[in-house]
Amino acid sequence: MLLTAIIAYLAITVVIGAWSSRLVKSSDDFVLAGRSLPLFLSASALFATWFGSETIFGASSVYLEEGLIGVIEDPFGGALCLVLFGMFYLRPMYKMGVLTIGDVFKRIFGSRIGFFASIFMIPAYFGYVAAQLVALSLVLGAVTDISLTEGILISAGIVVFYTFLGGMWAISITDFIQTTMIVIGLIWVALMVTQEAGGMEKILSQAPPESFQFFPQADILSWVNYFGAWIILGLGSIPSQDIYQRVMSAKSENIAVKSTYLAGGFYLTFGLLPLFIALGAKVLYPELYLENKQMLLPSMVLQHGGLPVQIVFFGALISAIMSTTSSGLLAPSAIISENLIRPYFGEKLDDRHFLWILRANIVLVAIIATIMATIKSNIYELVAGASILMLVSLFVPITTGLYWRKASKMGALMSMVFGMIAYLGFQNFETLIPAHLLGLAVSALSMLFGSYRFPDKKSPSNELL
Numbered sequence: 001m002l003l004t005a006i007i008a009y010l011a012i013t014v015v016i017g018a019w020s021s022r023l024v025k026s027s028d029d030f031v032l033a034g035r036s037l038p039l040f041l042s043a044s045a046l047f048a049t050w051f052g053s054e055t056i057f058g059a060s061s062v063y064l065e066e067g068l069i070g071v072i073e074d075p076f077g078g079a080l081c082l083v084l085f086g087m088f089y090l091r092p093m094y095k096m097g098v099l100t101i102g103d104v105f106k107r108i109f110g111s112r113i114g115f116f117a118s119i120f121m122i123p124a125y126f127g128y129v130a131a132q133l134v135a136l137s138l139v140l141g142a143v144t145d146i147s148l149t150e151g152i153l154i155s156a157g158i159v160v161f162y163t164f165l166g167g168m169w170a171i172s173i174t175d176f177i178q179t180t181m182i183v184i185g186l187i188w189v190a191l192m193v194t195q196e197a198g199g200m201e202k203i204l205s206q207a208p209p210e211s212f213q214f215f216p217q218a219d220i221l222s223w224v225n226y227f228g229a230w231i232i233l234g235l236g237s238i239p240s241q242d243i244y245q246r247v248m249s250a251k252s253e254n255i256a257v258k259s260t261y262l263a264g265g266f267y268l269t270f271g272l273l274p275l276f277i278a279l280g281a282k283v284l285y286p287e288l289y290l291e292n293k294q295m296l297l298p299s300m301v302l303q304h305g306g307l308p309v310q311i312v313f314f315g316a317l318i319s320a321i322m323s324t325t326s327s328g329l330l331a332p333s334a335i336i337s338e339n340l341i342r343p344y345f346g347e348k349l350d351d352r353h354f355l356w357i358l359r360a361n362i363v364l365v366a367i368i369a370t371i372m373a374t375i376k377s378n379i380y381e382l383v384a385g386a387s388i389l390m391l392v393s394l395f396v397p398i399t400t401g402l403y404w405r406k407a408s409k410m411g412a413l414m415s416m417v418f419g420m421i422a423y424l425g426f427q428n429f430e431t432l433i434p435a436h437l438l439g440l441a442v443s444a445l446s447m448l449f450g451s452y453r454f455p456d457k458k459s460p461s462n463e464l465l
Contacts, residue, residue: 001307001311002143002307002310002311002314003143003144005311005314005315006140006143006311006314006315006318009315009318010158010318012177013158013162013174013177013322014158014161014162016162016166016170016173016174016177017161017162017163017164017165017166017170017174018162018165018166019166020162020165020166020167020169020170020173021165021166021170023166023169024165024166024167024169024355026351026355027099027337027338027351027354027355027358028099029167029168029169030167030168030169030355030358030359031099031100031167031168031245031330031334031338031358032099032168032245032248032249033167033168033169033172033249034169034249035248035249035250035251036249036251037172037249037250037251037255038251038255039250039255039258039259039262040176041172041173041175041176042172042246042247042249042250042251042255042256042259043258043259043262043263043266044172044175044176044178044179044180044263045171045172045175045176045246045249045259046082046243046246046247046259046260046262046263047175047179047262047263047266047267047270048175048178048179048182048320048323048324048327049078049082049242049243049246049263049324049327050074050078050233050237050267050324051182051267051270051271051320051323051324054074054131055074055075055271055274055320056274056297056317056320057135057138057295057297058074059071059074059075059271059274059275060274060275060277060278060296060297061278061293061296063211063275063278063279064278064279064282064293064296065293066210067208067210067211067212067213068211068212068213068214068275069210069213069214069215069216069226071275072226072229072230073229073230073232073233074233074271075267075268075271075272076230076234076268077229077230077231077232077233077234078233078234078237078267078271079264079265079267079268079271080230080233080234080264081233081234081235081236081237081238081243082243082260082261082263082264082267083260083261083264084234084235084238085238085243085247085260086247086256086257086259086260086261086264088403089238089398089399089402090247090253090256090257090260091253091257092402093244093247093248093402094247094248094253094256095253099334099338100118100241100244100245100334100335100338100339101117101121101239101240101241101244101335101398102114102115102117102118102121102241102335102338102339103338103339104244104398105117105118105394105397105398105401105412106339108398108401108402108407108412109397109401109407109409109412110409111343112409112413113397113409113412113413114339115339115340115343116413116416117239117339117394117397117416118335118336118339118340119340120389120390120393120394120416120420121239121240121241121332121335121390121394122332122335122336123389124240124386124387124389124390125242125328125331125332125365125369125386126332126365126368126369126372127369127372127386128328128386129325129328129329129365129366129369130369130370130372130373131373132321132322132324132325132328133152133155133156133159133325133369133370133373134148134152134373135321136151136152136155136159136318136321136322136325137149137150137151137152137154137155137373138151138295138298139298139314139317139318139321140154140155142295142298142299142302142314143302143314148374149374152370152373152374153370155325156366156369156370156373158322159322159325159326159329159366160329160362160363160366162174162326163326163329163330163362164359164362164363167330167358167359168245168246168249168330170326171323171326171327171330172246172249174322174323174326175323177319178319178320178322178323179266179319179323181312181315181316181319182270182316182319182320183270183316184312184316185312185313185315185316185317185319186270186273186274186277186316187273188309188312188313189277189297189301189305189309189312189313190273190276190277190280192305192309193276193277193280193281193284193300194280196280196284196304197280197283197284202283203276203279203280203283204279206283207279207283211279221432221433224433224434224437225434227437228433228434228436228437231391231436231437231440232387232388232391232436233387235391235395235440236387236388236389236390236391236395236436237387237390238395238398238399239390239394239395239397239398240331240387240390241331241332241334241335242327242328242330242331245327245330245331245334246327247259247260274297277297278296278297281296281297281300282296284300284304285300285303285304288300288303297313298313298314298317301313301314328369329362329365329366329369330362332361332365333358333359333361333362333364333365334358334361336361336364336365337354337357337358337361338354341354341357342354388423388436388439389420389423391436391439391440392419392420392422392423392436392439392440392442392443393415393416393417393419393420393423393443394416395440395443396415396419396440396443396444396447397411397412397415397416397443397447400412400415400447400451404451406451406452406455407447407451408450408451408454408455408456409454409456410450410451410453410454411446411447411448411449411450411451411452411454412447412450413450414446414447414449414450415443415444415446415447415450416443417446418442418443418446419439419440419442419443419444419446420439421442422438422439422441422442422443423435423436423438423439423440423442424439426438426439
C-alpha cells in the first residue's frame with residue numbers, strides 16, 4: 001500500500017509537469033515562469049530551495065552528534081541567506097529584468113566577467129544534484145527492493161521529465177504541493193514521536209546538554225569557526241542561480257521581497273522539526289540510532305509508524321528532495337544556455353530554439369549528475385563545497401558590483417580567480433581558520449587591489465543599480 005501511494009504521488013507530479021508545459025511559450029517562461037508567480041507560489045518555491053536531503057538526512061544526524069552548534073550552516077544559514085537576499089540584493093537585481101545571475105554580472109561588469117562568473121558557478125551544481133538523486137534513491141530503496149543505481153536512474157528520469165516539460169512553472173507548482181506535504185508530514189511525525197515519548201518535556205529532559213548550545217565557547221577561534229559556519233549558506237548562496245530564478249519569478253518586486261522573508265521564516269521553523277524528531281527517535285529507539293544515523297527518521301517511521309503516517313512522511317520526504325533536485329537541474333541549464341551559448345549564437349537562433357537548448361541542457365546536467373551519483377554515493381561529500389565555491393569566488397564581486405562605485409572589471413576577475421585559488425590551496429593544509437574564510441578574505445583583498453590598481457573608466461555600469 002505504501003509503495004502504491006508513492007507511485008501515485010510520483011505520477012501526479014509527472015502529470016503536473018506535463019500540464020505546466022502549456023504555460024511555457026518562451027525562455028523567460030521556462031526559466032522565470034514569466035515573472036508572474038503570486039506570493040504563495042513564490043514563497044513556497046523559495047522555502048523549498050534547500051529543503052532536501054541535507055536538511056532531513058544530514059542536519060538531523062549532525063545535530064544528534066554535535067547539537068545546535070553543528071547545524072548553524074543549515075537551517076540557520078539558509079534562513080539568513082533568504083532574509084539578506086530580500087533586504088540587500090533583490091531590488092537592484094529585479095530592476096535589471098535579466099534571466100540569470102550570470103546576466104547580472106554581465107550588466108555590472110561587462111560580458112567577459114559575466115562569462116567567467118558563469119563558468120565558476122556551473123560546477124557547483126553537478127555534485128549538488130547528484131546528492132539529491134542518491135537521497136531519493138535511498139528513500140525508494142527503503143520501501144522497495146531496487147538497488148541504489150536503479151533508484152538513481154528512476155529518480156533522475158522522473159525529475160528530468162517534469163522539469164524538461166514545464167521548467168520553472170512545473171517547479172513552482174509542484175513546490176507548492178511539495179511544501180504542503182513537507183509541512184503536514186513533519187508536523188504529523190513530530191506529534192507521533194511526542195505522544196509515544198510521553199510528551200515534549202520528557203524528550204527534552206533526556207537530551208544531552210550540548211543539544212541546545214547555540215553559541216560557541218568564549219574564545220576567538222571558536223567564534224571564527226562559528227562565523228564561518230553561518231556564511232557558507234548565509235552568504236555563499238546569495239550569488240547562486242537557484243535562489244535567483246525563484247526570487248525573480250515573482251510577479252512584482254514587492255511580492256518577491258515578501259516571499260524571501262516568509263520563506264526564511266518557514267525554512268527556519270520547519271527546518272528545526274527534523275532535529276526535534278531525530279532527538280525523539282533517539283530517545284525512543286536507540287537501536288535504530290546506532291544502526292544508521294542518516295536513515296534514523298525513515299527507519300523509525302517504517303518500523304513504528306502506521307500506514308497513514310508512512311504515506312504522509314515518505315510523501316514529504318520525496319517532495320523535499322524532488323523539489324531541490326529540479327531546481328538544481330534548471331539553474332546550471334539556464335546559465336549554460338543564456339550565458340555561454342546565447343552570446344555566440346544569439347543572432348542565428350530565435351527564442352524558440354533557445355527554449356529547446358534549455359531543455360537539452362537539463363538532460364545534459366542530469367546525465368553528468370547521474371554518473372557522479374553512481375560513482376560516489378555519500379550525500380555529505382557530494383553536497384559539501386557547493387555553496388563554498390560560490391562564496392570564495394562570486395560573493396564579493398556581486399556585492400561590491402552592486403554597492404561600490406569603484407568596483408572594476410579587473411578587480412572582479414582577480415577576486416573570482418584568486419579567491420578560488422586560495423580556497424583550493426588552503427584546503428590542502430591544516431589551518432586554524434577555515435579554508436573558506438581565508439579564501440573569502442583573499443577574494444575581498446583582490447577586489448580592493450584590482451579595483452584601485454586597474455580602475456575602469458567612469459561608466460553607468462559602476463553606479464548603484
